[in-house]
Amino acid sequence: MQKSHVALALGITLLAGCASLPPLFQGAGLAVADGRAELRVRADVTQAAYAPQGLAPSYTANDVDHVALSLYKLDGNTEIPVTGAGGSALILHIPKANLSHPISFSRLKPGTTYRVKAEAYNATGTLISATGTYVDVVVTSDDRPTMATLKVKLLGTRPFDGQATASGIIVTPGGVVSSGSFDVAFLEEPVTTFVGGYHNGSFADGATSSARFYNPSGLLFDASGNLLVSDTDNNAIRKVTPDGVVTTWSSLSGYLDKPMGMTFDNAGNLIIANNRSTIIRVSSDGTVTQISDGGAGPGAASPTATSIGFPKGVAVDAAGNLYATETFNTIRKVTPGGAISTFAGYRDGMYGGFVDGATSSAKFENPQGLASDASGNLYVADSGNSAIRKVTPTGIVTTVAGSYPTKASGFVDGATSSARFSSPQGLAFDKAGNLFIADTGNNAIRKLDLQTGFVTTVAGGYFAGSLTDGSTSSARFSSPTGLAFDSAGYLYVADKSNHAIRKIVP
Template sequence: MSPCGTASAPAGAQATDIPAHRVKLDNPLSVAIDRLGTVFIAAPSAHGVWRVNPEGTASLLGSKNPAVTSRRGPAEGEDDCGSPASVAVDPNGYLVVVDHGNNRVCYLNTGGTTSSLAGSGKPGFAGDGGPAGYALLSSPSGVAADRAGNIFIADTGNHRVRRVQASTGIISTIAGNGSPGFSGDGGPATSASLMSPQGLAVDSDGNLWIADTGNNRIRRVDASSDVIKTVAGGGGVGFGGDGGPATRASLGGPTAVAVDDGGNLFIADTHNQRIRRVEADTGVITTVAGNGRSGFSGDDGQATDATLSNPTGLTLDEGDSLYIADSLNHRVRRIDLGSGVITTVAGSGSGGGNEAPVADAGHDQILECTSPEGTLVQLDGSESSDPEGGTLALRWTGPFLRAASPAAGVRPQVFLPLGKSVVRLSVNNGQLVSQPARTTVEIRVGLQPMGEALANMVPEGEAIPGRRKAWKLGVNLPLGLRLLCGSRVLRSGEVSPPRIVALAGDEGPVSLAAVCAAWRKPEGTCLLFHFTDGSWTYDLNTANFKRGTYLATIEMPDGRRFCATFDLH
């Protein structure tokens, strides 16, 4: 994977490339890699796992409350793996995630969907000998898988390591007696005392390696005998012992381990700001990365000269590279073990979490109708912005005609119907999705009053000219309109007809229901204009009216309302 890889959209979003060095990893705790070279990074602040592909693109999996299904435990109380502290890849390529804050371990698929593997979500200790999904865990912090697909969990708060059997889903304790402390070397691992174990690794022979963090030791459980012993640490808390036996060296809160095919052990010596290596053949410990100072420096140089800050995660690829979750530097770094050179592969170095992009759907628009089948409108999302400086993918939704919603692009052209349409825009920068923005597009018909009765017609709310024609009481008052889309006259069947929605006289509102009843016509149709001889007409029967001035309110097919007055004498 190139150190200049790119990060792309969350699962379910359209992919948009963003340089990986701009991603705010914000305290990455763990890193894993699969056989294809895909790197996975536990990202607690993003509530998901970053997946960085060998070709240099990445996606954020599991963020934004993905759907959850239960395989081996109760559905009640489940949530997404929203607090990822550790990540591993099983031999089938499935991603296993420790949800530290929710006391669970999950599977996470490439679509961002989680399914429960172990833990009911409640803290405590229970469940050994039963289905893992019903068990209680306490602040689990590490996970590993062996070649058979068995899953090992650092049950940190319970001072145990537990195993979920691949074939049955049954959970059991394989190391630790639950009593915090140090004891048991040379005996059964289940009788030993551990102190807040965190990182785990399983080698090619099935031996389990444990970062016994609170004891400042690395311990190993033999696969064939289940006997536990210390393989590094024992010289007290601090830093010391390089060049000598690992069991006499001093460690400082080791939190992660990795083992290569030759049995060489790598240790994230977290509080010493170093990565250390124990030679399989000799048991001698040395530093392979970190100068002991806390900070960031040294990229493209020798790893032993570089500065780290709280390294908490380790993994090895199938080549000759070691990946480090350099947590307080908010980066994942890579050491070429052949040359000893260190580089950054992901992370901007800035914490605080990634900032969401901001959608801007442009100004509201008012347009004249061009066709009853839909008026072409150009939308404008060009003012949308991304604090991360990434490329944005735009997603527009609305009552689009002639094409399905959503639409994409910065300035898409869409067809909208008559009236007011609300169009919404959301954007994503490959990491986070914006809050939706909205714009209103109003498509108006053209209006031509026909005859004298509507000569003084104005939009509702505007002042009506005082000059108007007087009509004789009892006549059918002729109201006429032409509706236009461009130069085209809109006919019956192409638009909804105009309708009278209110009448008022000198004495107040006129009951439209009473008017229709007096005319012996249903209210739903008696107030509608009818298309005749190229225009929309309505003959207002004034037989039951009184003398005086009247105000008629007429609603057009686009929803706008207009008012006109007339006198009856």
């Protein structure tokens, strides 16, 4: 039998110009000016492809030291090398360690075709792949991405019976053309898994993917850049270092009963809402005190009672007042002196409503996450009404996004009055003052621009999915809840039903 040899495939994912996207993710796109288009290349080691070879050295993916990418613009069938700032042909040598990071070619002019070629080399500079593989990529006049795969075949020696696979994929229609010099930058995957995931809910400390969570819901960054996670169904508060090492705050184990929302007060104490019991305060020396009575039913607790029934979300304003959502459809307020009152909503039992107005007459239904802005306004994820509400410091409640006064859920971007959500829970502000929303029922992350009053989808959408990283349109979440921004502007998501913490590039 004639010997043939394995050709391992090193997949190169290309992102550029116009998308052929499923209807779910199609949009109008933004027009791209000349010299403004961008091409992104992402390399991943993929399953082997096969190609017949003569006697040849054996190479595997472990032998790859770097991949050389060269870029050409096409004039008919003629390849014209793209040059860098110095005028020489642009050839990028991508180290193996960076193959998982997208490469960005910018300053492109939309309108014609690029051809990208790739070759693999070992540490001695020996070519260890077949030559001549390429992909033609399209950039049109808008900024929606397209994707293709280029296989770089490595020579191997495992015999098999079969035929060689095709080495290239042509993406049609379209094209790109260069304009001036090129900038090259390493880019991060838009949505990644920071820690946890890829498993059923369980409990384990450790680094990144070895850590385990069980329905995490609340997120909060401390002053040192550590991410605190309320690991709800493990009854634990977990700490994640910036490099992804997860540990458990063991001294709190006797004080936690379904922890959900967290915040810091103005003295730096950690506030934790135990959904099945009380709100507690944890001082910097680890001392734990109880802020409220827990769980009393609405029939047994008047609006001036010291109970906060089954608390969920918490937030602190600039004056040091603590606010908490409770299951009985109200927002409760705790002053720095410890006085507890109903701040907004009508505590009339388990029956909520959807009414704007003064705090005493306003109604909510199953309010969840809270966020306070710099002006002292309190924003509420009104989950049961699938709306985002605002409570001013003077006590006026308005609906800032969602269907009002009729309760209607859905998944619609647009102006605040036409935008639709489905059981939103988590809220967080970015540095620019935009409000980000964990749209739990839609398995999506949404953004509300409070200046323009427009709602857009940041990542995910519609249906619950297995834990999937990638572009913002292809990434999948399953019941996202808590949100938190780090100091660099990255958004972290408690992907509850995937038992993971996700990270979104700003």
